[in-house]
Amino acid sequence: MYWDPWCNGRSLVDLGLPSNRSHCLVRDFICNGRWALPSSFPEHICNVISNVPILDNSGIAWDGSNLPNFQIFSSHFYGNLEQVTWFKYIWHKKFALRFSVYAWMAILGKLKTYDVLLRRHIYTPSECSFCRVHQETHSHLLFECDFSFSVLSSLLPSVSAFLLRPNISQVFEFLDNTLQLHTLEKNFCFLVVCCSTYFIWRERNNRRFSGKWESPNTVTANIKHAIRLKVKRWKNSEHLFHKFPGFV
Secondary structure, X not given: OOOOOOEOOEOOOOOOOOOOOOOOOHHHHEEOOEEOXXXXXXXXXXXXXXXXXXXXXXXXXXXXXXXXXXXXXXXXXXXXXXXXXXXXXXXXXXXXXXXXXXXXXXXXXXXXXXXXXXXOOOOOOOEOOOOOOOEOOHHHHXXXXXXXXXXXXXXXXXXXHOOOOXXXXXXXXXXXXXXXXXXXXXXXXXXXXXHHHHHHHHHHHHHHHHOOOOOHHHHHHHHHHHHHHHHOOXXXXXXXXXXXXXXO
16 A cells, blocks of 8 residues: 555655555555545545546556566666666576676676776786786776787687777677677677686686686687587587587
8 A cells, every 4th residue: 555656656655655554455445436545644645546546347557558577577677777788798598607797797897907906995916917018907808918819819710800909898799790690609609708708817816816827728728618518508509519610
């Protein structure tokens, strides 16, 4: 009664009525098909409620739709959030959670790189753990650095078409706009980028905290192995391995 938005899209609490009867239902204030409102209700609220029609038959409607479904509910529930265009790169139908989480954090700039930690007044070595020349940032790490770009271009040779080194968002957009790829093949490429993000970040941490180093070829081989294990369970895996023979 008090909390549901049944009064022209607003709840009684939104209209300013105290919720001291929060256990009550709407039907408790209907008698013989008419509104029976307590005298304690303010006049303006009584007027709003009285204008809500009482139907003879039960019905369900959602913002004018007589056939509500989960998609309608979801769009309204999350309607106040900013829409993003990159969700299909990270959370596509074939995503792998372990890899997508790191790509998601990279897109949002949430990996704990030098520039992010510096804004929190946490001081760490500033140079990139791979090239030891440039300052470590999200865009440099993924994929402006020679190390990370060599890994990515070994996996997806088409990215070599970039005149300047791309960041992760530009790589995703480039693959999405490649007309020669259909949806399944694009999802495969998105998975490769997410998997590369995970293994490059892990290699960065190993170098920085454990003193362990792997070559670009070894990191690339590890990514290919992880992709094969994931994709071989897909329905059209043979087609994908034929399209991308470097993963066979």
